Amino acid sequence: GAGVSQSPRYKVAKRGQDVALRCDPISGHVSLFWYQQALGQGPEFLTYFQNEAQLDKSGLPSDRFFAERPEGSVSTLKIQRTQQEDSAVYLCASSLIGGRAGLTGELFFGEGSRLTVL
C-alpha cells in the first residue's frame, strides 16, 4: 500500500474485553513504533520493533499490553482485560531504517485506531 495502514479505525469495547489492533507498515520499512494518544495529549511511546525484534517496550503501561511483529512486517497490539483508561487513539508508525538513525529520518504514521472502552 501507499502508506501505513491500521485497522480497525474505530473499536468500542466493554470493560474487561480483549482487543487486537493491527498495523501494516510501508513495505520494506525496518522500524515500527506504537504510540498511544489520549485526548488532548501528544503521542506517548509504547513500543518499538526493528524487523521482528522488539527492542524497546518500556512504554507499555501494564502487562495487559502486548505487541508482536512475528515476520518483521505486520504488527499487532493486543490489550487484555481493557479498562476505561485504555481509551485513546493508538498510532502506528514506520521508518525505513533502524536504530537511532532511523529516527533522524521520517516516521510515517497511520491514521490510528480509536479505542473506546465503556
Next chain:
Amino acid sequence: AQRVTQPEKLLSVFKGAPVELKCNYSYSGSPELFWYVQYSRQRLQLLLRHISRESIKGFTADLNKGETSFHLKKPFAQEEDSAMYYCALNTDKLIFGTGTRLQVFP
C-alpha cells in the same frame, strides 16, 4: 529527565501575521528535534527536522542549545497553516510534546 514542553495549547492569529510556536526540551545528550503537523482529518506527518536546516511551507525552526528551545516560526501565516503542531525529541525513540493548535483566521 527527557521532556518536550509546548506551553501553548492554542495559538490564534490572523492571516498574514507572524507565528511562533514554542518548544522547549530537556535532554542531557546531543538533541535531535523535529516538528510534526496534523492537518484536519489527516495523519500526523513530518514538517521539518533541525538537522536539515530547511524551510518547509515557509516554516523554519532554529535549535537554541543555550535556551534548550526549538521554536517554529513563520513570518506570514496562511489559513491553510491551521493544524495541530507537535514538537518531538529523538532519544532512541521520539518523545512528543502535548501539541499546539494553530488557528489562522481570514
